[in-house]
Amino acid sequence: MVGNPGNDAEPLLEMRGIDKSFAGVHALKGVDLTLQKGQVLALLGENGAGKSTLIKVLGGAHLADSGSIAIEGRAARISDPHASQAAGVSIIYQEFNLIPALSVRENIFLGRENANFGFVRKSGEYEQSKELFARIGLDIDPDARCEELTVAQQQTVEIAKAISVRARIIVMDEPSAALTGQEVEKLFEIVRDLKAQGIGIIYISHRLEEIFRIADRVMVLRDGEQVGTRDIGDIDHDKLVEMMVGRKLENEFPARTPELGDVRLEADRLNRGRAVRDVSFSVRAGEILALTGLVGAGRTETARLIFGADERDSGEISLDGRALNVRNPRDAIANRICRLTEDRKTQGLVLGHSVRRNFGLPNLSRFSRLGFVDQSVEKSRFEQFVATMRIKVPDSETLAENLSGGNQQKLVLAKWLENDCDVIIFDEPTRGIDVGAKYEIYLLMNELAARGKAVIMISSELPEVLGMSDRIIVMHEGAITGEITDVAGATQERIMHLAIGSGTK
Amino acid sequence: MNEPSTAKNMMRRFMSDYGMIVGLLALCLYYSFATITTEYPEGDQAVRQVADKVLNMRRGDGVVIVVGRDDADKKGTAFVAGTVKALQAGGMTNIEQIVGQPADLRKAIDRVKDSGGKVSAIATTRWVSQWGLIEHLDNKFPEMGDITVVVPEGFTRSRFLQMENIRNVATSNVVIAIIAIGMTFVIITGGIDLSVGSLIAMSAMTAAYCVVEFAGARSAGAGAFTICMFAGILACALVGFLNGLMVTRFSIPPFVVTLAMMLVARGMAFIIGQGELKYQLPNSIVWLGQGADLLGIPNTLVLMVLLYAAAHIMMSRTVLGRYIYAVGGNAEAARLSGVPVKRVILFCYVMCGALAGLGGVIRMSILKSGSPRYGEMAELYIIAAVVVGGTSLSGGKGKIFGTLIGVLIISVIQNGMNLTDVESYTQKVVLGLVILGAVLLDSVRGGKGVQGLARLITAKRSETGSR
Numbered sequence: 001m002v003g004n005p006g007n008d009a010e011p012l013l014e015m016r017g018i019d020k021s022f023a024g025v026h027a028l029k030g031v032d033l034t035l036q037k038g039q040v041l042a043l044l045g046e047n048g049a050g051k052s053t054l055i056k057v058l059g060g061a062h063l064a065d066s067g068s069i070a071i072e073g074r075a076a077r078i079s080d081p082h083a084s085q086a087a088g089v090s091i092i093y094q095e096f097n098l099i100p101a102l103s104v105r106e107n108i109f110l111g112r113e114n115a116n117f118g119f120v121r122k123s124g125e126y127e128q129s130k131e132l133f134a135r136i137g138l139d140i141d142p143d144a145r146c147e148e149l150t151v152a153q154q155q156t157v158e159i160a161k162a163i164s165v166r167a168r169i170i171v172m173d174e175p176s177a178a179l180t181g182q183e184v185e186k187l188f189e190i191v192r193d194l195k196a197q198g199i200g201i202i203y204i205s206h207r208l209e210e211i212f213r214i215a216d217r218v219m220v221l222r223d224g225e226q227v228g229t230r231d232i233g234d235i236d237h238d239k240l241v242e243m244m245v246g247r248k249l250e251n252e253f254p255a256r257t258p259e260l261g262d263v264r265l266e267a268d269r270l271n272r273g274r275a276v277r278d279v280s281f282s283v284r285a286g287e288i289l290a291l292t293g294l295v296g297a298g299r300t301e302t303a304r305l306i307f308g309a310d311e312r313d314s315g316e317i318s319l320d321g322r323a324l325n326v327r328n329p330r331d332a333i334a335n336r337i338c339r340l341t342e343d344r345k346t347q348g349l350v351l352g353h354s355v356r357r358n359f360g361l362p363n364l365s366r367f368s369r370l371g372f373v374d375q376s377v378e379k380s381r382f383e384q385f386v387a388t389m390r391i392k393v394p395d396s397e398t399l400a401e402n403l404s405g406g407n408q409q410k411l412v413l414a415k416w417l418e419n420d421c422d423v424i425i426f427d428e429p430t431r432g433i434d435v436g437a438k439y440e441i442y443l444l445m446n447e448l449a450a451r452g453k454a455v456i457m458i459s460s461e462l463p464e465v466l467g468m469s470d471r472i473i474v475m476h477e478g479a480i481t482g483e484i485t486d487v488a489g490a491t492q493e494r495i496m497h498l499a500i501g502s503g504t505k
Numbered sequence: 506m507n508e509p510s511t512a513k514n515m516m517r518r519f520m521s522d523y524g525m526i527v528g529l530l531a532l533c534l535y536y537s538f539a540t541i542t543t544e545y546p547e548g549d550q551a552v553r554q555v556a557d558k559v560l561n562m563r564r565g566d567g568v569v570i571v572v573g574r575d576d577a578d579k580k581g582t583a584f585v586a587g588t589v590k591a592l593q594a595g596g597m598t599n600i601e602q603i604v605g606q607p608a609d610l611r612k613a614i615d616r617v618k619d620s621g622g623k624v625s626a627i628a629t630t631r632w633v634s635q636w637g638l639i640e641h642l643d644n645k646f647p648e649m650g651d652i653t654v655v656v657p658e659g660f661t662r663s664r665f666l667q668m669e670n671i672r673n674v675a676t677s678n679v680v681i682a683i684i685a686i687g688m689t690f691v692i693i694t695g696g697i698d699l700s701v702g703s704l705i706a707m708s709a710m711t712a713a714y715c716v717v718e719f720a721g722a723r724s725a726g727a728g729a730f731t732i733c734m735f736a737g738i739l740a741c742a743l744v745g746f747l748n749g750l751m752v753t754r755f756s757i758p759p760f761v762v763t764l765a766m767m768l769v770a771r772g773m774a775f776i777i778g779q780g781e782l783k784y785q786l787p788n789s790i791v792w793l794g795q796g797a798d799l800l801g802i803p804n805t806l807v808l809m810v811l812l813y814a815a816a817h818i819m820m821s822r823t824v825l826g827r828y829i830y831a832v833g834g835n836a837e838a839a840r841l842s843g844v845p846v847k848r849v850i851l852f853c854y855v856m857c858g859a860l861a862g863l864g865g866v867i868r869m870s871i872l873k874s875g876s877p878r879y880g881e882m883a884e885l886y887i888i889a890a891v892v893v894g895g896t897s898l899s900g901g902k903g904k905i906f907g908t909l910i911g912v913l914i915i916s917v918i919q920n921g922m923n924l925t926d927v928e929s930y931t932q933k934v935v936l937g938l939v940i941l942g943a944v945l946l947d948s949v950r951g952g953k954g955v956q957g958l959a960r961l962i963t964a965k966r967s968e969t970g971s972r
Contacts, residue, residue, distance in 0.1 A: 309841060333843035347841050350834035352901050361831055362842040364824045371823045397518065415842070 010073045012037045012200040013058075013169050018067035020053055022402060027053040029224045030067070035169065035200040040191060042211040042232075043204045044244055045221035045434065051204055052404065054221070055171050058202075059091040060084035071169070090167030092158045092175060100147035105129045107146055108161045132160040135190065150296045155179060159190070170194065171202040176210060180294045180460070181496070188214055206434055208237055220244055245436040253467035254439065256446045260470070261285030262320075264454040265337070265423045267306060270315035275301040277478040279315075283423065283454040288445060290469030291458045293499045298478035299458045300342060303425045307339040308332040319423065333362060338421040340412055342428040342458070344405075348412040351401035355393055356382050358400050359415045385414035389440065406437050413441065417448075424448060425456045430464060442468060462492040474498035522904050525895055525943065529914050533665075536921035540664040545631040551657040552584060555628045556591035558655045567625030568617050570601045572610050572633050584630050592628075607638045614646055628655045664924050672803070674913070674920045678890075679805045680705065680864040681883060682912040685890045686816045687745075687857030689908045692891050693820075694853050695833045695900025696752060696759035701861040701887055703770035704741045705880025708865025710774045712737030713783035713875025722785040730790050737869075738862035744770055745858020749851035767884065774877035784874035794870030805867055812860075817905040829853060833900030889936075890915055893943040914939070 013035040020028040028050045035041050045051050056062040058069065060081040069076045076087045084091070098107045105125050113120050129142035133156075140153055149157065155175065162170050176184045191201060191214055205211055211218060212232060220227040220243040227243050235243075266282040276298050283289045291299045305312045308326040317324045319335055326332045332339070341347035349358050356375075359382045360367055367378045379396055386393060391410045393403060400408060409429075416424065426445065430438045445468065449455050459465050465472055472484040474495055482498035484490045520527075546554060559569055571588045573581030585602050592600055601617070603609050610627075617624050627639065634656040638645060642652050664670060684701050691698045715733035716725050725733075744766055751762040796804045820826035828849045831839040840846045869875045894911025896903025918939060922932045 307841075328845075329841050330843045330845055339841070341841060346835070347838050350831050350838050350901065353830065353834050357827065357830070360827065361839065361844065364827055368824050371825060373822060373824055373827060375822075395514065397514065 011035060011070075012039075012072060014070045014073075015054075015058065016068045016070075018054060018057055018069075019065045020057060020062060021065060027224050028057070028064070031221065031224070031226050033202075033219060034229075035202060037198045037200055038195045039217065040195060040201045040203055040215045042215035042218040043202055043221065044211065044218055044240065045227075049221040049244075049434070050224040051221055052173065053224075055091060055093075055173055055202070055204070058084065058089055058169075058171065059093075085165065085167075088168035089171070090162040090165050090169070091171040091173070092155075092162050093173050098146045098154055098157060101145060103143050103145055104140055104149070104157050105142035107157060108132070108142075108164055112165070128164070129160070132164055135163070135193075156183070159187070163190070163194070167199065169200045169202070171204070173204045174206070175203070176205060176207060184210070206438075208240060208435075211240075212237070241435050244434060252435075252439070252463070254443050254446055256450065258288070258449065258470045259286045261452060264320055265306070265456075266318045267302070268316040268318070270302060270305050270317070271313045272301060272305055272310060273313065275478050276305060276312075279475075279478075279480055281473055281480065281483075283456055285422075285452045285454055286449050287471065288449050288455045288457055288469045290465040290472045291456060291475065292460065292462070292465045292472060292495060293475035293481075295460065297475040297499065299475050300427055301478070302475070303339055303427055303456065303458060306332070306423075307337060307425065309339070333419065333421075336420075336422040337425070338362070338416045338419050338423070339425040340416055340427055340429060342431060344408050344412050349400045349408060352399060354397045355391075355400050355403065355411055356396040358411060359385070359418065362415055363418050381418060382414070385418065389414055406433050409433055410437070413444065417444070421453070423454045423456070425458070427458045428460065429457065430459070430461070462495055465495065466490060466492065476501040522895065523907060523910065524946075525893065525907060525910050525914065528943070528946075529910050529917065532914060532917045532921065536665040536917065536924065537663045539921065540666075540924045541661055542664060543659045543661050545659045546657045547580070547630075548583070549587065551630060552587035552591060554657050555655050556588050556595065559588075559592060559626055559628050560595040560597065562626060562653065562655075566599060567623035568599050568601050569597060569625060570603065570610070570613055570617075570627045572602075572627060572629040573604045574630070574633050575605045581630065581633070588628055607636045610636070610638060611645075614649065618646070618649060624649055624652050626653045626655050631656055631659070665921060670920065670924070674916045676803050676806055677920065678886075678912050678916045679803075679809050680868050680880075681887050681890060681915075682809050682909060683812055683867070684857075684861045684864045684883070685887045685894075685908045685912055686812055686905065687853075687860035688887050688891050689816075689894070689896055689903055689905055690820075690829060690853040691759070691857045692888075692896050692898060693829055693833045693900060693903045694850050695836070696850065696853070697763060697888065697898075698745075698748065698854065698857045698861075699760065699763040699884050700744060700748060700766035700770050701857065701864075702880040702882060702884035703767045703774065704744060704858060704861035705865040705868055705883055706774035706877050707744070707770045707777070708737035708741045708862040709869035709875040709879050710737075710777040710783065710877055711740045712866050713786060713869055714777050716787075716790070717783050717785050723787050725787045725790075727789060727792075730787060734793075734866040734869075737866050738859055741770075741862025741865065742855050742859035745855040745861075746851070748858065749854030752854065753847040753850050771877070774879075778875065778877055780877065782874050782876050786869075786873055786875075788873075791870055791873050794867055794872070805871070808867075813905060813909050820905050825849070825852070830901060833902075835901070886915065889940045893940055911943075914943075 011034045013033070015031065015033040018028050018031045018033075031050065031054055033041075033054065043051050043054070053062060057064045058078065060078045060083055063079065069078055071087050076083075078084045078087060078089075099110070102110070105122070108129055109125050113125070126142050133140050133142070140149070140156065146154060146157065159172075159175065175187060179187060191203070194201060203211070203215060215232050217229060217231055218235065218240065219229040220240070222244065261284055263282045264285050268280050270276050270279045279298070279302050281289070291302065293299055301310070304310045305315070306317055306326070308328045308331050311327075317326060319337070324331075324335055326335065326337070345351060350361070356379055360373070360378045363378075364373060367374055367381070382396055385391065386396075389410050391414065392407050400411060403411065413429075429441050429445070433441070445455055445457065457465075457469060466487060469487055472487060472490065472495065473480055474482045474484070476499055481501055484494065545551070569592065571585050571592070573585035575581055582604050585604050589600055589602050601613055603613050614624060629639070633639065634654060639654055642649075642654070646652070684705070688698060688701065712734045715736050716722065716730050720726070720729035720733055748759070748762050748766055751757045752759050793804055793808075798804055799807050820829065828839070828844045831842070831844055832846050832849050836846055865879060868879050890911040891903070891908050892898060892911070893914055894904070894907035894909070896907060915936065918936060919932065922935065927935070
């Protein structure tokens with residue numbers, strides 16, 4: 001996969017000296033990017049390195065302060081998303097741009113409906129949608145409403161939509177984050193197919209192994225600056241990580257010796273519709289329990305039952321041997337159970353509010369006296385977390401929406417760590433997070449376990465599951481299909497077998 | 506942490522929270538100048554001024570003629586009598602006084618001329634000085650030489666800036682201002698309450714009904730009618746509770762719930778009084794609405810300021826305030842952070858209802874009667890004030906004092922248009938456009954001027970897409 005098919009020709013896309021600042025944050029410092037026809041360019045960098053900003057400049061969501069963009073040698077003025085689309089750029093953002101109440105078909109053809117005299121030709125659109133999904137190798141009903149789809153299916157609809165507009169440049173921002181292994185393979189097939197058609201692809205991912213499999217060139221950003229661009233053949237895994245974090249990283253997972261205590265949390269035959277069926281398990285003090293399985297296996301749903309976010313049909317939850325009557329998240333928090341959501345934007349943060357207020361929200365009972373919030377305590381506590389967790393934020397009044405994805409995740413972490421719970425549920429804690437920040441989060445999890453907390457980690461990343469946990473529970477279609485106590489001797493294959501429901505044990 | 510930019514950031518935050526204060530000041534400045542007029546003293550002031558001037562002249566021994574017009578309100582008569590008295594008190598004797606028409610003055614001058622005397626001055630009012638005879642004295646009586654005409658001097662003043670007018674601006678919308686506090690709570694949670702206008706009437710009617718039926722009508726004691734007022738407020742708080750219950754337990758959109766309750770409450774107001782006014786109230790009941798016990802400041806204004814201060818502290822300093830903002834900003838994230846979302850929303854609707862009840866009771870006290878027609882359309886002015894004050898209808902953002910500024914902006918515009926004789930129909934058009942302008946300005950400011958406006962227009966699509 002070394003070599004660039006169109007290297008001698010005019011570049012498909014050339015971005016020169018792109019500069020962009022937000023209130024107090026210099027997000028991009030004169031970045032150059034070149035993409036050839038039929039090339040897959042991987043864009044790498046830690047969270048907050050400027051990847052998303054660069055992509056949003058290309059997509060017309062942000063206007064660059066300076067710099068130029070040329071497509072096939074001609075200067076392109078990308079002032080808004082329409083101009084970007086018209087220039088042949090299609091962007092699949094990390095946050096879906098689908099309208100939940102509309103059908104898959106309507107979403108795919110939104111804004112360019114296949115119509116006769118204003119009347120939509122539904123059957124035509126239906127067939128085309130079917131074709132698109134056939135190409136991706138997935139079976140999604142084009143008439144299903146998007147809100148009924150799983151996260152993975154929604155992502156697929158996004159990809160189908162981008163493919164359908166016949167873009168010359170397709171940008172994929174973390175396309176595989178919500179996909180299962182099988183789906184990722186299909187995604188790669190599509191990417192290779194697009195390459196063959198001469199389409200240039202900018203591929204953003206934190207999964208380095210994917211990049212080595214699919215990318216032709218890789219470009220690394222750090223703190224808004226370009227660290228370098230290399231052919232994929234000229235670089236290896238360690239070198240790439242070093243470029244990203246600016247230092248050598250010894251181990252991906254920090255070592256620790258677990259000291260298990262008594263059983264803290266126990267779930268007994270939890271049930272909720274078809275999503276969670278007879279789920280029973282327990283977590284000990286000082287233990288990291290991994291809850292894994294494919295997307296939609298019921299892991300998150302189980303966590304939501306324990307946290308009181310959803311009502312359970314039946315089942316008991318007990319903490320330190322005493323039965324809990326958790327009816328809502330407030331009860332759970334009062335019983336020192338907390339949960340970091342997988343979706344920080346819609347569930348984890350109040351985006352329009354300041355980072356300090358977000359940090360304080362679950363902790364106000366400790367920051368207040370007689371109902372009055374002591375803002376100076378709140379602020380100083382928050383600043384401690386900013387320092388120790390290295391959250392990049394201009395000041396404590398910055399709005400949460402102005403933070404990069406990784407820093408948002410750190411903010412969510414900070415607000416729950418301050419809460420000092422006994423049982424902590426991490427739901428996909430490292431999704432969309434770079435290598436350096438991942439390591440910091442792993443260290444935090446280890447520290448929490450060492451302090452005698454019970455940690456439940458929901459994760460789809462098998463290396464993470466194997467590298468971090470003391471015990472693994474695998475779920476499939478709402479039920480537990482297996483438990484692995486000998487983590488050191490477990491393999492990814494064994495977990496996968498359990499996850500797809502073909503496990504023997 | 507970026508320390509040097511803190512002052513600048515604070516300024517920017519202040520402007521984004523309270524930017525409409527600039528609009529309010531601009532309006533005040535505009536009307537201060539637009540209402541400048543020249544006025545002339547009347548009555549005692551005019552008498553004193555004219556008399557002083559004449560006494561200071563003391564030129565020779567000519568006759569001083571004091572002239573006043575013979576008009577229906579006897580102002581001219583009073584002026585002449587007063588001035589003559591003042592001049593005599595100053596030792597002047599040679600005075601001729603006339604109350605009548607220009608012809609009378611001509612005769613008087615002729616009389617002096619015939620007797621060979623001189624007229625040293627004519628002291629008169631502003632009205633009389635405009636008689637053709639006086640303006641052309643030189644032509645008509647060239648032989649009399651130079652006759653000084655003494656009139657009160659005109660002075661310019663801004664009618665807007667008069668103490669009485671400012672007091673008027675501050676108190677004219679006090680009921681709306683008080684209810685707007687509750688509306689701000691509700692709107693910050695992402696809701697709306699359309700029932701408040703009807704609640705004004707329901708509260709006033711409930712309280713007045715109780716006074717008339719149970720407290721002895723005109724002879725009701727202060728304690729008794731205070732209890733009746735609380736009954737009115739309580740009834741409205743109950744309606745607010747129902748609103749909140751419908752919104753939280755049954756997830757009915759607030760617009761629909763409160764629209765229905767708007768009709769119910771209005772109907773109840775008519776049913777309570779069987780469609781009639783309740784005016785058999787004791788005189789002392791106007792204490793709240795018309796009294797001014799603290800340094801001459803109206804009681805309603807004192808109450809309003811206290812309520813705003815309390816609401817501001819609640820929203821900016823307490824846990825409850827934080828929760829209200831969080832619920833409006835992202836209800837699900839708030840719930841998952843342990844915020845009792847439903848109780849918070851319920852609280853806001855109850856407060857909004859209770860404050861509407863208080864508003865109704867105040868109106869009853871101001872007008873000393875209860876009417877089922879009170880507060881018609883008030884909900885719209887209240888919502889407008891909240892929105893003009895910078896609170897976002899989508900929830901999560903807004904400031905209590907912003908709402909007060911919003912109320913004042915509306916009051917100043919209404920008052921200014923009255924002073925500059927703008928017709929009431931035109932006033933409605935202007936107010937409507939101001940509300941639209943305020944909201945537009947707010948959304949533009951959110952994204953830095955023109956660039957922000959452009960982004961606002963282009964980004965709308967992708968924003969709605971990501972919801």
